[in-house]
Amino acid sequence: MSRTSRCRVCNGTVTEFFDFGRQPLSDCFLAPGTAVEKEFYFRLATGVCGECSMVQLTEEVPREHMFHEDYPYHSSGSLYMRTHFENLAKRLLDRELTGDNPFVVEIGCNDGIMLRTLADAGIRHLGVEPSGGVADLAAAKGIRVRKSFFEESTATEILEAEGHADVIYAANTLCHIPYIGSVLSGVTRLLAPGGIFVFEDPYLLDITERTSFDQIYDEHFFFFTVQSVQYMAARHGLELVDVERLPVHGGEVRYTLAHQGARRPSPAVAELLAEEQKKKLSDMATLQRFGQNVVKVGQELTTLLRDLKDDGKRVVAYGATAKSSMITNFCGIGPELVEFVSDITPSKQGRLTPGTHIPVRPHEAFSDPYPDYALLFAWNHADEIMEKEQEFREAGGKWILYVPDVRVL
Numbered sequence: 001m002s003r004t005s006r007c008r009v010c011n012g013t014v015t016e017f018f019d020f021g022r023q024p025l026s027d028c029f030l031a032p033g034t035a036v037e038k039e040f041y042f043r044l045a046t047g048v049c050g051e052c053s054m055v056q057l058t059e060e061v062p063r064e065h066m067f068h069e070d071y072p073y074h075s076s077g078s079l080y081m082r083t084h085f086e087n088l089a090k091r092l093l094d095r096e097l098t099g100d101n102p103f104v105v106e107i108g109c110n111d112g113i114m115l116r117t118l119a120d121a122g123i124r125h126l127g128v129e130p131s132g133g134v135a136d137l138a139a140a141k142g143i144r145v146r147k148s149f150f151e152e153s154t155a156t157e158i159l160e161a162e163g164h165a166d167v168i169y170a171a172n173t174l175c176h177i178p179y180i181g182s183v184l185s186g187v188t189r190l191l192a193p194g195g196i197f198v199f200e201d202p203y204l205l206d207i208t209e210r211t212s213f214d215q216i217y218d219e220h221f222f223f224f225t226v227q228s229v230q231y232m233a234a235r236h237g238l239e240l241v242d243v244e245r246l247p248v249h250g251g252e253v254r255y256t257l258a259h260q261g262a263r264r265p266s267p268a269v270a271e272l273l274a275e276e277q278k279k280k281l282s283d284m285a286t287l288q289r290f291g292q293n294v295v296k297v298g299q300e301l302t303t304l305l306r307d308l309k310d311d312g313k314r315v316v317a318y319g320a321t322a323k324s325s326m327i328t329n330f331c332g333i334g335p336e337l338v339e340f341v342s343d344i345t346p347s348k349q350g351r352l353t354p355g356t357h358i359p360v361r362p363h364e365a366f367s368d369p370y371p372d373y374a375l376l377f378a379w380n381h382a383d384e385i386m387e388k389e390q391e392f393r394e395a396g397g398k399w400i401l402y403v404p405d406v407r408v409l
Contacts, residue, residue: 005058008178009232012051016058018291020044023329026217026322029351046216053282054228055204060178061218080384082113084248089117092167097123102166107150108173112138119143155186164192175201175222184236197257205281206251208290210404211297214323225281226273233257242266250380298331300406305337314371317341319378320348320360329355338375342366375400
């Protein structure tokens with residue numbers, strides 16, 4: 001019998017369709033010598049709501065465990081993503097922030113990469129960021145930052161102090177927030193009558209079609225679709241007025257919401273909704289088939305790594321991502337199969353990956369000497385990384401990828 005829980009959007013019945021098992025916190029990299037019994041674990045499982053079709057985790061990890069002073073992810077770490085956010089900021093300047101003294105609020109501004117462009121243009125702004133370390137980085141760039149979680153009470157305080165926001169923006173943030181009703185109530189209150197709420201997050205259609213199951217981990221609570229976002233928005237007096245598919249992070253959608261009736265919806269909304277319906281995206285059979293593909297990819301990856309180990313080949317990994325924590329724990333990939341993970345983030349270097357305890361070493365270790373194979377955990381930046389690491393290929397090295405299937409390049 002399938003397990004059920006209550007939907008965090010509409011309180012409907014959520015029926016579980018896949019259990020990824022026992023998982024640690026995906027961004028909790030351990031200092032050597034840390035008592036492993038102190039690691040926090042939870043059951044990572046996904047389900048779909050029979051009422052609003054929202055796909056979501058069935059168990060919630062307390063937010064303070066994930067987003068804190070030492071949160072290690074920095075949005076500015078990728079040149080590709082820096083360009084992505086700069087282009088978005090310029091679009092907002094051209095299309096939305098043209099009135100008298102416009103005001104922008106970013107939910108989860110991280111190290112301020114998007115707001116930096118707006119600040120340089122003299123736009124009144126505020127970033128809301130609960131992770132103190134990255135918030136300090138944003139502040140050091142001249143970004144106005146409030147260190148807190150965004151919810152309805154936060155929005156009320158910002159409204160009283162600053163007035164309505166012409167644009168509210170969130171990137172790879174809204175899907176992290178189980179208490180999404182409070183967030184959307186806050187957005188509705190804070191948003192100017194003619195303003196827009198823009199957010200971009202991983203897209204369920206891309207995840208299921210590409211079997212990019214490592215997008216599912218503790219920090220990603222919701223997996224949005226046009227259908228589920230429409231339903232969610234309407235519950236809070238908002239309307240989905242535009243959608244745009246994005247290539248970043250393995251496939252995302254940028255959703256644009258406005259107050260109901262304030263803007264005419266773009267034809268793109270109906271078009272993408274029709275595609276979801278045609279592909280039966282939210283049907284249990286579709287989601288269970290995704291689960292079968294997950295098992296297949298996981299088995300093929302571990303078999304390949306064991307065969308390479310038996311052949312005496314050196315395998316290291318590239319990119320100590322949150323996604324990598326999920327896949328190493330799901331597949332049982334530890335230091336016996338992968339020697340170490342190369343990563344450019346200083347706060348992760350010298351530590352051990354969550355759960356599986358693979359050493360994380362500086363980027364310089366990747367070429368000292370080059371391994372025979374590199375398992376690309378940061379596959380969503382594959383083009384950028386492979387261009388950067390051409391000498392690895394020239395030295396005879398080969399890349400291992402597992403999205404959408406296991407293959408060697």
